[in-house]
Structure formats: structure tokens, C-alpha cells
Amino acid sequence: IAGITQAPTSQILAAGRRMTLRCTQDMRHNAMYWYRQDLGLGLRLIHYSNTAGTTGKGEVPDGYSVSRANTDDFPLTLASAVPSQTSVYFCASSRGPEDEQFFGPGTRLTVL
Amino acid sequence: GQNIDQPTEMTATEGAIVQINCTYQTSGFNGLFWYQQHAGEAPTFLSYNVLDGLEEKGRFSSFLSRSKGYSYLLLKELQMKDSASYLCAVRDSNYQLIWGAGTKLIIKP
Numbered sequence: 773i774a775g776i777t778q779a780p781t782s783q784i785l786a787a788g789r790r791m792t793l794r795c796t797q798d799m800r801h802n803a804m805y806w807y808r809q810d811l812g813l814g815l816r817l818i819h820y821s822n823t824a825g826t827t828g829k830g831e832v833p834d835g836y837s838v839s840r841a842n843t844d845d846f847p848l849t850l851a852s853a854v855p856s857q858t859s860v861y862f863c864a865s866s867r868g869p870e871d872e873q874f875f876g877p878g879t880r881l882t883v884l
Numbered sequence: 885g886q887n888i889d890q891p892t893e894m895t896a897t898e899g900a901i902v903q904i905n906c907t908y909q910t911s912g913f914n915g916l917f918w919y920q921q922h923a924g925e926a927p928t929f930l931s932y933n934v935l936d937g938l939e940e941k942g943r944f945s946s947f948l949s950r951s952k953g954y955s956y957l958l959l960k961e962l963q964m965k966d967s968a969s970y971l972c973a974v975r976d977s978n979y980q981l982i983w984g985a986g987t988k989l990i991i992k993p
Contacts, residue, residue: 814973814982870915875928877926878926
């Protein structure tokens with residue numbers, strides 16, 4: 773692994789289903805982030821974690837949850853998917869909150 | 885509220901110079917970032933400004949005026965591979981990035 777990986781690359785999901793998007797980084801970065809990117813809108817922060825064991829809510833946290841059990845992994849869970857959660861999801865990491873963020877390749881999620 | 889404004893789309897010619905503007909209104913300011921995003925790919929870091937003035941990095945330069953809430957990204961000697969979206973982001977008082985919607989730059993031969 774080099775950098776940040778995300779899985780799956782893309783997914784089509786029925787509304788009401790539970791889904792976990794995976795994110796792993798091997799840069800030993802302390803901070804990690806989940807964003808969604810929708811056409812015509814800027815990246816919007818869903819949740820973040822400044823260090824392992826802590827998480828915080830971003831701009832659009834409703835319907836999503838995260839955990840940060842260790843430094844490398846930061847999964848994002850949709851407990852009961854809805855069509856408005858159709859989006860491209862990017863995971864990012866940075867050495868600290870004050871540093872530049874590095875992005876994973878993204879997960880394209882479609883909720884029908 | 886917090887707001888980042890950038891033009892939606894710009895067109896330029898290969899070999900020319902283009903300036904992409906960004907204006908912002910945020911709760912606090914702890915730096916401004918520019919990222920490049922090719923279609924279907926992840927954003928990649930281009931530049932960072934926290935003090936007023938110009939930061940130069942090869943063909944790319946970024947300028948900041950904190951008193952005016954204004955930044956621009958200057959791209960020189962444009963190449964076809966520079967066709968991409970350019971994202972402006974401001975780090976607010978909570979150290980969270982607030983992102984503009986991006987400027988799609990189209991380079992014509």
C-alpha cells in the first residue's frame with residue numbers, strides 16, 4: 773500500500789441497506805477525514821478524526837457514522853442508505869489538522 | 885455563513901497564462917489551499933498560502949490578500965494536461981477546510 777486506499781471503488785445500493793466504506797492509509801498520519809462531492813458543490817466534510825480514538829462531526833454528518841480504532845483505518849458507515857446519499861465519497865488524511873490533506877481515489881456510491 | 889466563490893468554468897489556450905480567482909468569507913482564517921482535480925480522480929495539493937503575498941512553485945503561483953478575502957491561482961505556459969478543476973479551500977477557525985465548488989479549466993490547442 774502506498775498512500776490512501778478506499779474500497780469499494782463503486783457500489784450500487786438499495787435504499788435502506790447498511791453500507792461501510794473502507795479507508796486505509798499507510799503514511800502514519802494522525803488526522804483523517806471523510807468528504808462527499810456532489811456536482812456543482814464543493815467538497816463537504818462528513819466526519820473527521822484528529823487522532824486515533826477521537827472523532828468529530830463535520831458539515832453534513834447526519835446519516836453517517838465513523839470509528840477510529842487505530843491510526844491506519846477510518847471506516848464510514850451508512851446505517852440505512854437513502855437516495856440523497858448518492859455521491860462520490862473521498863477519504864483524506866494529513867499529518868496533523870494544520871497540514872495539507874492527501875486524498876484517496878474515491879468511492880462512487882449510488883443509492884436506488 | 886461561510887462562503888467560497890470561484891468561477892464555474894474558464895477556457896484558455898495552450899501556452900498562455902490563466903488566473904483563477906477565489907474570494908472567501910469564513911469564520912476565521914488559518915490558511916488557503918489550492919488543489920487540482922482531474923475528472924474522475926482525487927484532488928491533489930498544489931499550493932498553500934497563510935501570509936499575504938505570492939507563492940511560486942514552477943509554472944504555478946498562488947497569491948493571497950487576507951484583508952480582501954481574495955486569492956488567485958496563476959498558471960503559466962499552459963499545457964493540455966492542465967485541463968482539470970481547480971479547488972480553492974480555506975481553513976477556518978476550527979481548522980476545518982471549507983471548499984469552493986471548483987473552477988473547471990478547459991485548455992484549447
